[in-house]
Structures are given as C-alpha cells and as structure tokens.
Amino acid sequence: MTFTRRRFCTSIAAAGILSGIRPAAAERPLTVTDMAGREVRLPALPKRIILLEAHDLLTMSLLHADPASLVVGWAAVDRIDSEQLQKDLLNGHLASTVGKQSPDTVSLEGVIGLAPDLVVTTSFMTPQGDADPMVERLKQFGIPVVFSDASSNANTGAQTADPVTALRNSMKMWGVLLGASGKAEAFTSFFEQELAGVTSRLAGTTPVTTYLEVQSTLDDCCWAAGRKVWGDLLALAGGQPLPGVTAPWFEKLSLEYLLSTPHDVYIASGGGWASGSRPAIGPGIDPTLGRRGLQRLIDGRPAFDHLRSVRAKRVHGIWTGLITNLPLNILFVAQAAKWLHPEQCVDLDPAAILDRINSDFAAFPIEGPLWASI
Numbered sequence: 001m002t003f004t005r006r007r008f009c010t011s012i013a014a015a016g017i018l019s020g021i022r023p024a025a026a027e028r029p030l031t032v033t034d035m036a037g038r039e040v041r042l043p044a045l046p047k048r049i050i051l052l053e054a055h056d057l058l059t060m061s062l063l064h065a066d067p068a069s070l071v072v073g074w075a076a077v078d079r080i081d082s083e084q085l086q087k088d089l090l091n092g093h094l095a096s097t098v099g100k101q102s103p104d105t106v107s108l109e110g111v112i113g114l115a116p117d118l119v120v121t122t123s124f125m126t127p128q129g130d131a132d133p134m135v136e137r138l139k140q141f142g143i144p145v146v147f148s149d150a151s152s153n154a155n156t157g158a159q160t161a162d163p164v165t166a167l168r169n170s171m172k173m174w175g176v177l178l179g180a181s182g183k184a185e186a187f188t189s190f191f192e193q194e195l196a197g198v199t200s201r202l203a204g205t206t207p208v209t210t211y212l213e214v215q216s217t218l219d220d221c222c223w224a225a226g227r228k229v230w231g232d233l234l235a236l237a238g239g240q241p242l243p244g245v246t247a248p249w250f251e252k253l254s255l256e257y258l259l260s261t262p263h264d265v266y267i268a269s270g271g272g273w274a275s276g277s278r279p280a281i282g283p284g285i286d287p288t289l290g291r292r293g294l295q296r297l298i299d300g301r302p303a304f305d306h307l308r309s310v311r312a313k314r315v316h317g318i319w320t321g322l323i324t325n326l327p328l329n330i331l332f333v334a335q336a337a338k339w340l341h342p343e344q345c346v347d348l349d350p351a352a353i354l355d356r357i358n359s360d361f362a363a364f365p366i367e368g369p370l371w372a373s374i
Contacts, residue, residue, distance in 0.1 A: 032176040034146035035169055036129065042144050045179050046118035048072045050098060050111055052125040055080045056148050057089045058325050059170065061363040062187055063180040068093040070178075072114045075099030075106055075125065081271035081320050084284030088364040103127060108137055118177070122149040146173065163232050167191055167326045187327065187361055194330050194353055195236065198337050201344045207240040208340040209263040211309060214250045216268035216317070217277045218300045222253045233329055237336035238344075239265070259303055265340055266309040268297060268317040270372070282319040283367045290317055290372030298374075314339070319370040327357075328366075335371050 031041045050073040051057060057074070060067035068089060073096040080086050096114055099106030103125050111119060111134075119138055126132040126147075135145050150166040168188050175184025212225040212234050224241060225231055228248040231241055242261050245251050270279030270293055279293025280286075294317050298304050309315060316339050322332035334350040351368060358365040 030176060032146060032173055033169075034148070034173055035150050035166070036123075036147035038130070038147065040144050040146050042118065042177075044117075046070065046116075046144075046177060048115060048117045050074065050114060050116040050119045052076065052099065052106060052119065052121040053079065053148065054086075055321070055325055056120055058085070058321070058366075059148075059174055059327055060178060061089055062327055062357070062361040063171075063174055063183050064178045065363050066091055066093075067178075067363065068095060071095050072116060073098045073111065076101050078273055079324065081273060081324075082282040082284065083272050085272075085282070085321075085366065088283075091364065099125075103134070106134065108134060111138070112141055112143070116143055119143055119145045120148050121145060122147060123151045124149075146177070148173070163229075163236065163326070163329050164192065164195065167329065170326050183361070190356070190360070191327070191330050195333060198334055198345075198348065199236065201348060202238040202337060202341060205238050205341055205344060207235070207238055208265055209242060210234060210239040210265045210267060210336075210340065211242055211258065211263045211307075212239070212267045213269055216270060216279060216297055218296065219277065221301055221304075222255060222258050224251050224253050226250050230323055233323065233332055234336065236333045238340050239336060255302065259306060262308050264309060264312065265314045265316070266307060267336065267339070268294060268315075269320050269323075270294075270317050271320045279317045279372065281317050281372050282321065282370065287369050287372055290369075291374050293317070294372060294374045313374070315374050317372045322370055328370075331357075331370060339373070 027044050029041060029043050030045065031039055033039055047070055049070050051071060052075045054074040054077040057067055057071060068091050075098050077086060077097060078101060098110040106125065126134050138145050148170065150169065171184040171188045175181035212230055213223060214225050214230060215223045224245045225234065226245060226247040226249045227241065234241065242263055244253065244257055244261065268279055270281035270290060272282045272285065279290050279297065281290040294315055298310055298315065304310060318332060322328045331350055331354055334348055334353055338345040338348050338350060354366065354368050
C-alpha cells in the first residue's frame with residue numbers, strides 16, 4: 001500500500017483525536033502500597049495484568065465492571081474453586097494459564113511472553129518475597145510486581161494482621177490499581193458496618209468450641225483450622241478452635257483426639273473441585289449436593305457419628321471461597337455466628353449480605369447459597 005502524504009496526515013489527525021479521548025487518568029503515574037507494605041510505582045493504570053493467584057479476579061470484580069478485560073494471564077485457577085465463577089469472571093475473555101497450583105509450575109518465559117504491565121503475586125507463589133528469583137527477574141525486565149496477600153509482609157508482622165485490617169489494605173490497593181478508590185472505600189465501609197452488626201449481637205457471649213475443618217475429604221481426616229486466618233474469622237463469629245489446636249494455619253488432629261474432646265459445632269469446608277470427595281458447596285452448585293456431601297463425611301468416616309457436634313445435629317459446611325477471598329470473609333463470619341449463637345443472631349441474614357454485595361458491588365452475581373447444613 002502506498003503511504004501518501006494525505007494518508008499520513010489523516011493518520012496523524014486520527015491519532016490526535018484518539019489520544020484526546022483517552023482517559024487522562026489512565027496515563028498518569030501512580031504509586032500503590034501493596035499487601036507486603038512495599039511501595040510500587042506504575043507509569044499508568046495497568047491494562048495487561050497477570051494474576052499468579054487467579055482468585056484475585058473475584059476481588060477485582062467488586063471494583064471493575066469487566067476485570068478479565070485487563071487480565072492476560074493467570075495461575076492457580078482451580079483455587080477459585082467454582083467452575084461457574086471462573087466462567088462468569090472471565091466474561092468471554094481468554095486468559096493464558098502461566099502456572100498451576102504451586103510456585104514450581106509458573107513459567108517465567110510464559111509470564112514475560114505475555115508482555116504484562118503488572119504481575120500480582122502472593123507469598124505462596126513467590127515465597128522469598130522481593131528476593132524470590134521470579135520477582136527479581138520480573139524487575140530486571142521492568143515489570144512491576146505487587147503482593148496481594150498480607151502474609152507476604154514478613155517485616156511488619158502483617159501476617160498476624162486482623163481480617164478487617166487485611167481487607168481494608170487489600171481494597172485500598174486494588175482501588176488504586178483499578179482507578180476505583182471510591183468504590184473500594186464504599187465496600188470497606190459496608191464490610192465494617194456488617195461486621196459491627198455481628199459483633200454487637202455477640203457482645204457478652206461465651207465462645208463456642210468448634211471443630212472448623214480446612215480440608216474435608218473422606219480419606220484424609222482431620223485437618224483443623226489454626227489460630228490465625230480461619231481462626232481469626234471464627235473468633236469474630238463467636239467461636240474458638242479445639243484446645244489442642246496450637247498451629248497458626250492448620251493442624252492435623254488424630255481421630256481419637258477429636259472423639260475425646262468435647263465441641264459443640266462441626267463446620268466442614270467444601271467447593272467445586274473433587275466434589276465426589278469434598279462436600280459440593282459453592283456458586284451455582286445445587287444445595288442438596290452440599291448436604292449429601294456433609295452426610296457422606298459423617299457416614300463414611302470411622303466413628304464420626306459419635307462426635308458430640310454430630311449427635312447434637314450441629315453439622316455445617318461452607319464454600320472455601322468465603323475464607324480465601326477477603327471481601328467474602330464477612331459472609332463466613334455472619335453465617336458462622338448464626339450457627340454458633342442462633343438465639344442472639346436470629347435476625348441476622350447472611351443471604352441479605354450476599355444480595356447487597358451482588359447488587360451494589362459485584363460485576364457478576366455470586367450465586368448462593370454458599371453454605372449447607374444437616
């Protein structure tokens with residue numbers, strides 16, 4: 001094609017028009033404080049993001065109308081733990097898979113080949129922090145890296161930060177990255193208001209001893225939630241772990257210990273993958289399947305029907321996404337509080353909280369129920 005002077009001038013004029021209508025804010029440099037407490041500078045709002053923890057896309061969807069339009073690659077996709085939610089969040093876009101569930105599966109070449117302008121990672125996927133070889137290589141290529149989980153911050157003790165502080169910092173970070181600080185502040189206020197409603201109902205109550213299980217499968221018992229993260233949320237709901245649980249994250253208990261230690265409530269965890277073994281609980285899953293999965297745990301594990309919580313018929317299950325996604329932690333706290341303290345929380349409606357998240361924030365509705373009981 002002959003590139004005439006007239007065609008050249010027309011092209012220049014068109015480029016000028018296009019540059020004139022481009023959002024000015026998108027071209028301004030920005031500085032964000034990530035969940036590791038690091039200040040990271042970007043030349044503009046990111047438009048080609050790689051998520052090394054795919055479930056961060058859910059947080060993005062509470063602040064952006066079509067977050068997958070900004071995501072060119074992701075890893076640990078199965079940790080979204082819901083096939084329907086994966087599909088909804090992608091919204092017809094394609095994201096290249098750059099890794100699976102562990103750091104050793106992430107392809108540096110695959111990441112760089114996608115020409116990202118931001119890589120979002122976690123302490124699990126890049127465990128050495130700033131000194132991690134993956135992070136160092138990305139910085140050498142001029143690709144900014146931010147951490148999206150509080151446990152990445154080994155210097156300030158943020159790994160022991162309370163869930164509310166973690167949520168506040170996370171939403172602030174994503175608000176800056178997505179140019180949606182106002183909506184991020186609105187969500188944080190909503191979260192804190194709903195949490196205050198739970199804690200006010202529980203004022204003066206005695207914590208209920210609870211066996212909260214992080215991995216509920218027939219063939220691998222009995223993994224109890226630790227004192228931090230899951231345990232923090234349980235405490236906000238008016239519960240406490242079994243006295244023998246001392247680990248911060250999770251701890252394997254013997255069946256004999258579980259049977260000999262009185263506890264009032266059993267809360268299992270379930271999700272969308274391996275639902276033949278775990279209770280099938282999650283967005284878009286028939287709630288009857290979740291109840292059947294809980295019953296299979298009771299019937300299929302030796303002597304489980306002798307647990308005090310089972311005899312009292314206080315057996316429940318949650319979708320793991322209520323723990324792994326910070327913005328959804330309020331749903332776990334509210335629902336667990338209703339299970340642990342039914343009299344004080346008779347008027348508490350976790351389903352209404354989910355409805356509010358869907359109507360006021362979520363780009364794509366998160367279909368409930370996200371819990372089950374037998």
